[in-house]
Amino acid sequence: MFPGATDKRGAGDAAGQTADSADANFVVVGAPLDVSTTFQPGTRFGPRRIRSFAAPFDDYDYRTDQHFSDLGVVDRGDVHTWDDVSEYLEWLEGTLRDAVWDDAIPLVLGGEHTVSLAGVRAVEPEVFVCLDAHLDLYDAYDGNPLSHAAVTRRILEDVDSVEEAVILGARTGSELEWERADADDVTVVSPETVAAPSFALDDVVDLEARSTYLSVDIDAADPAYAPGTGTTEPFGLEAREMRDIVRAVAPHASGFDVVEVNDRDDGQAASLAGKLLREFVFSAGATAQTQ
Amino acid sequence: MFPGATDKRGAGDAAGQTADSADANFVVVGAPLDVSTTFQPGTRFGPRRIRSFAAPFDDYDYRTDQHFSDLGVVDRGDVHTWDDVSEYLEWLEGTLRDAVWDDAIPLVLGGEHTVSLAGVRAVEPEVFVCLDAHLDLYDAYDGNPLSHAAVTRRILEDVDSVEEAVILGARTGSELEWERADADDVTVVSPETVAAPSFALDDVVDLEARSTYLSVDIDAADPAYAPGTGTTEPFGLEAREMRDIVRAVAPHASGFDVVEVNDRDDGQAASLAGKLLREFVFSAGATAQTQ
Amino acid sequence: MFPGATDKRGAGDAAGQTADSADANFVVVGAPLDVSTTFQPGTRFGPRRIRSFAAPFDDYDYRTDQHFSDLGVVDRGDVHTWDDVSEYLEWLEGTLRDAVWDDAIPLVLGGEHTVSLAGVRAVEPEVFVCLDAHLDLYDAYDGNPLSHAAVTRRILEDVDSVEEAVILGARTGSELEWERADADDVTVVSPETVAAPSFALDDVVDLEARSTYLSVDIDAADPAYAPGTGTTEPFGLEAREMRDIVRAVAPHASGFDVVEVNDRDDGQAASLAGKLLREFVFSAGATAQTQ
Amino acid sequence: MFPGATDKRGAGDAAGQTADSADANFVVVGAPLDVSTTFQPGTRFGPRRIRSFAAPFDDYDYRTDQHFSDLGVVDRGDVHTWDDVSEYLEWLEGTLRDAVWDDAIPLVLGGEHTVSLAGVRAVEPEVFVCLDAHLDLYDAYDGNPLSHAAVTRRILEDVDSVEEAVILGARTGSELEWERADADDVTVVSPETVAAPSFALDDVVDLEARSTYLSVDIDAADPAYAPGTGTTEPFGLEAREMRDIVRAVAPHASGFDVVEVNDRDDGQAASLAGKLLREFVFSAGATAQTQ
Amino acid sequence: MFPGATDKRGAGDAAGQTADSADANFVVVGAPLDVSTTFQPGTRFGPRRIRSFAAPFDDYDYRTDQHFSDLGVVDRGDVHTWDDVSEYLEWLEGTLRDAVWDDAIPLVLGGEHTVSLAGVRAVEPEVFVCLDAHLDLYDAYDGNPLSHAAVTRRILEDVDSVEEAVILGARTGSELEWERADADDVTVVSPETVAAPSFALDDVVDLEARSTYLSVDIDAADPAYAPGTGTTEPFGLEAREMRDIVRAVAPHASGFDVVEVNDRDDGQAASLAGKLLREFVFSAGATAQTQ
Amino acid sequence: MFPGATDKRGAGDAAGQTADSADANFVVVGAPLDVSTTFQPGTRFGPRRIRSFAAPFDDYDYRTDQHFSDLGVVDRGDVHTWDDVSEYLEWLEGTLRDAVWDDAIPLVLGGEHTVSLAGVRAVEPEVFVCLDAHLDLYDAYDGNPLSHAAVTRRILEDVDSVEEAVILGARTGSELEWERADADDVTVVSPETVAAPSFALDDVVDLEARSTYLSVDIDAADPAYAPGTGTTEPFGLEAREMRDIVRAVAPHASGFDVVEVNDRDDGQAASLAGKLLREFVFSAGATAQTQ
Numbered sequence A, B, C, D, E, F: 001m002f003p004g005a006t007d008k009r010g011a012g013d014a015a016g017q018t019a020d021s022a023d024a025n026f027v028v029v030g031a032p033l034d035v036s037t038t039f040q041p042g043t044r045f046g047p048r049r050i051r052s053f054a055a056p057f058d059d060y061d062y063r064t065d066q067h068f069s070d071l072g073v074v075d076r077g078d079v080h081t082w083d084d085v086s087e088y089l090e091w092l093e094g095t096l097r098d099a100v101w102d103d104a105i106p107l108v109l110g111g112e113h114t115v116s117l118a119g120v121r122a123v124e125p126e127v128f129v130c131l132d133a134h135l136d137l138y139d140a141y142d143g144n145p146l147s148h149a150a151v152t153r154r155i156l157e158d159v160d161s162v163e164e165a166v167i168l169g170a171r172t173g174s175e176l177e178w179e180r181a182d183a184d185d186v187t188v189v190s191p192e193t194v195a196a197p198s199f200a201l202d203d204v205v206d207l208e209a210r211s212t213y214l215s216v217d218i219d220a221a222d223p224a225y226a227p228g229t230g231t232t233e234p235f236g237l238e239a240r241e242m243r244d245i246v247r248a249v250a251p252h253a254s255g256f257d258v259v260e261v262n263d264r265d266d267g268q269a270a271s272l273a274g275k276l277l278r279e280f281v282f283s284a285g286a287t288a289q290t291q
């Protein structure tokens, strides 16, 4: 269980009353999909590892003056995977949609990036904001339209609600992906641009009054900050740069995931992923409280 | 390249004459399939790792008085994988069949156990001898008939030439697999039986005058001897016990693979795998010479 | 959750009826104590790691023709530790005693060996059978009577019900520990004796009609079989030798633990520990069924 | 032995004259305490690892034009730990006080942060300057007033000489810790403030004419720079930022420690720790020479 | 084979025409020398590891609008090492000179830094530009003039064509090395200077109209970015800073190497090394195209 | 320092009297040579690692009823290496000869096997008994007569006192090595022979009344028992088999080494090495006492 979260029955058990996910503000779901990774596998251990490396984090957040355990985060455990990715995504989408129908924000722990498709289908946002080293705009990769390398394309083209994608930290892609990225519905922001002191998210996308989904592919980070991911790509974002994006997007977002964490490092990727999830919750929670 | 092997063009280059795979006695092919592993992934790194940990082995074999580099072993590199396993197996089968047509014995470096299906299809043996902790007799696993856990079943039921399977070192399986194992075309030999001083392969299968394919799932070994595999299963074979089986089967075999090695240990699994491949070649080679 | 176990509420949830631990035959409890390890720490990760490496094991056991998931194993999760070991042991004992009062057999996942004291107090057996490289007969270690190195002494001297201790696989101890071991209430069986083909547990202890607790310190195994433990001691038992002891004791035992597993290897120790727990359950379960 | 240091007898042996620690300017002491770590243990290996990863550093320092081996650094080895932390700290304090009485500056290699309490008691400074991700201002953690998470509180409240604490790089704490941090005797400087080009230590504390102790909890660094520590906390300091603080404080300091390094990374934490110790010595040494 | 490169025969094989290295623009050669490393060995695995971690990089480069596989990169594999370093360097130089004579740019994958001597001898540049934490200006190290720690000295003094050396990112050296660095033919640029926004390579060296060789010792990077190297030295360059140097030098360079990568991290050093090689090729290739 | 040993000055310091190595019965010397390893390097970390993993061993030995710390073992630390192997061996020999002249038995911690040459030169035995997977009978390896792969040949042919070599556990070598092994002065005993219940050392060599040196190349063990070595070779000895050889030879031996341990496993190789050294000391010590 993510530290500070409760499981849906646990709360009721302890308090002598029925607490179910309808009371939750955020619902954590693990999605340990690990089939299309092209280089180093291990995302199946991502959810477990993120929960584990979140253990030492303090419950209290000084910046927003909130306790994580007060924010109504429920951890429903993992949706275990099987071989048929298409079916799996539908099942996962169902689980996440339950959360959405209960007015909670789903927080997906990947698993490979493909799981974002389930998250976006469940949330049906207008804007898909993504931190990623890669464009993920393949129409299909190795003939597979559900590859992690095609997820942003799938989201743009197969989810009706989505109007545009904003990809921050992207620094590589195939020629066809970059051509697709030239279209009006895609905005790519390089790591150098994100790192510039003058950068403001408002300059690249207007999130006011639009529903948004935020996806964090941990490989957006430089490998120094997140070596434990399938396809490391140097010259990436620093941890604080990613954090500032998460803080800026969270108040507008109704869905979140952090993906592509594996177990092939000494905890750097998982620790960063868990921390970014918490930053999302604190920022989204603070907004909710002040509304 | 497997140490002591040549690539098909390399020989010609050095000697000023045309050496191609038609001259080979053995053809090494890497098959880094890594899609259906149920626990720890990484078999995609198996072929590379086996070749690497074979580096320190002496070219000369005292027991059979042969040099590995004299035995006509050609390494054709890896057949890279893609998402469609069924197609991949066909392609791999084609590569291996080329070797068979040139009167060479294919030596497949896995990759997950599924690749044995391609090996057996190419070789078309009467007997399938297998070292494995598992029965691999699922009809389908998670709905997938091409899962590594179904490979011996596929081989028995889908390859016409195969009359029977002998599974040595097996110690676990589902209830349905054990029921399937009761049929006449399957012989299961427990690790304890293999380890008994009195054990002789002849007692469980007659390989004389029957074409045979030998498959070594490295998890037949106790995890002490091969921790780097997807689904470790304690109480397994010791390295010398596996070696003795390989030596006994090799003179009768026209195909070989060693599978399920990953990179999640300190080299034990890969070192054992490379050594068993060499024992196979030396034993098969010695037989060929004396014929 | 240990694979194949249920959590106490889970069963009821799924089946539409109330299943609680009163229905359980076995209760898994994690006890991640990690304070007195003298060399390599990390037993705090033992319970998690044992559960994880048990993932690939088949539910079905051929030898006893049973399914693990049919045997009524409930996993209550971990009893988290804090700094006061004495208090912690009392709390843990309370949790385990609940299981005993419900006629279930507690299965403790350590954690350092000290946790056996809580297990034995809860079960109150007449005989304490232990697999261990060490005697653990210190009166106190570094002034600490609750050190893992003193646990068998504590059990012998502080738990009234216990009449004798049998330590199998022991190969080292201080001079004072060996003197204590000379007393009538201790039987030490060397690894060589256990390994001898002629060895029978009956020769060293009569378990018929006496209540028994079985504790497996994973360092009883040779470091080849369990490198991931705090104080490795070469020349130990092989996995199959430990298994045979577990099978022999289980039918007589009303409590079980497996301890001293840490995360400093490639899974060998955890895999062996999980397997031994299952052997215990299958053997104890088979006995129960035939009674 | 820390590279470039001598042991107290070694010098005399080689030179034919009595060199003892009374001649030392700096005394290295390892304090491998590892009992209260809340997440990943292993600080017991910190001193060994820091000494080891200091091996490749050049003896000469270009910036200050000094050789480390000329600066009178004696390494007295480790003060081995035992179970009673309170007693251990007293013993360690005694060892460090010996150094202080000989007019040397103690350099403690942790071990968990708790050991700073011994250092501060021995040095009796007016100001405690600390690099840390955490406030360490718990009154007690899990009921333990000697937890690493309470060390700055202990130092502030139990060491009479200490007037104030300055915590640089802190980014997390419990609500009660932050409240304690509001008091006049605590100054907290966030990583962002430290990283700002305009930051000057003089703006937050006046060290002129006040005796000072500098403690470096390696987790002040971002996990990219020091993954090998017990409680990683993203969004931390970069290595150069920590170095500049050490350089600024060293000329005023009469005691130093670097703590919370463990062996769970590829050497990053230990390498940084050893380098910061050297920066301290070079900066303190240069000051001494010019006085 | 480096991903996107061809081997010289492979191209001809596929295309039905003779492609040999005379057609190559760049020739990759592995030089796994690993004899004089003073701290952590393993550079023998550098070439293999760099090629492996380059697997996930896209063929296409957006900045320069080029495909790596279009740029005529041939990978000739490794020049295997033996005990006589002097002889080995001559042999390696011969291999690289072949590339130079065919108007190709050699790209050497180290191996320890000593291999740069072979590269520079083959290329005979006027300027040696080097990214390195160390000066490598020893006349001899431990009596060995071919130590990695003496390579820049050897290049300056033993290769007639070389007029000057520029060492960027250097932060440590012996006193004698720093004295040698004071001479007119050496320019040292500290990491802080390289990192300054105002830094321009033109300010420290004029590469126009002068032939240049670029050597990247991966330890120029901070250990956060490249822990897998023999002698880690904190306070180093960030990955983007190294990249910008490579981009600036490449258009003027007729030889390149990246050295000192070992296998003792989670891929960070190798990933960065492979990426810098690609940046070199793209920048050099882009220049060539526009000429 | 090896646990239970003293350094030569330490004893005098504590006891107020002069204890020097003239009082020692055994002298431990680390020889971290690491230059000619052909596959995986790291023997430079062997001595440190062996000492470290010996930490958990009890001082007392039950079999011989002795305390290690009573047996007069002095640890003189490491003889640090440099590039000239020939010179290094002479220096090391000098250090070891000092011990021999003081009637102590040298105990060398390797380092690569080459260091045995220094040990044998210092001890000048008649018989060289060796546990090794390899013959080490190359006349020169890669042109290097001081390669680890030539050490037994060097000892046989260059040390006048040596009459014969007995190599136990050997299972591989070049054709020329096996031919050399056919000579009268070499006896090779296969792992299978050593493992046979009927095996007795007396059957292969008469050590009575002949001075002997015992060298343990840790790769004699199966890789399951010692993965952390340069050139793993499967089908080797089990730990208990090696122990029994050590016990049998020790009473006749005046010199001992354990070599080829590196840091590339989870401690198995180092733990076994330290334990075998202790078995040697206990067995040699027990003999001395009864004489």
Ligand SMILES: [Mn+2]
Residues within 6 Å of the ligand: A113, A132, A134, A136, A148, A217
């Ligand atoms: Mn992605």
Ligand SMILES: [Mn+2]
Residues within 6 Å of the ligand: A132, A133, A134, A217, A219, A220, A231, A260
């Ligand atoms: Mn990505």
Ligand SMILES: [Mn+2]
Residues within 6 Å of the ligand: B113, B132, B134, B136, B148, B217
């Ligand atoms: Mn299988």
Ligand SMILES: [Mn+2]
Residues within 6 Å of the ligand: B132, B133, B134, B217, B219, B220, B231, B260
């Ligand atoms: Mn299997």
Ligand SMILES: [Mn+2]
Residues within 6 Å of the ligand: C113, C132, C134, C136, C148, C217
């Ligand atoms: Mn124990």
Ligand SMILES: [Mn+2]
Residues within 6 Å of the ligand: C132, C133, C134, C217, C219, C220, C260
């Ligand atoms: Mn034990």
Ligand SMILES: [Mn+2]
Residues within 6 Å of the ligand: D113, D132, D134, D136, D148, D217
């Ligand atoms: Mn702290």
Ligand SMILES: [Mn+2]
Residues within 6 Å of the ligand: D132, D133, D134, D217, D219, D220, D231, D260
């Ligand atoms: Mn801290």
Ligand SMILES: [Mn+2]
Residues within 6 Å of the ligand: E113, E132, E134, E136, E148, E217
């Ligand atoms: Mn260099």
Ligand SMILES: [Mn+2]
Residues within 6 Å of the ligand: E132, E133, E134, E217, E219, E220, E231, E260
């Ligand atoms: Mn360098």
Ligand SMILES: [Mn+2]
Residues within 6 Å of the ligand: F113, F132, F134, F136, F148, F217
């Ligand atoms: Mn040897």
Ligand SMILES: [Mn+2]
Residues within 6 Å of the ligand: F132, F133, F134, F217, F219, F220, F260
């Ligand atoms: Mn050997």
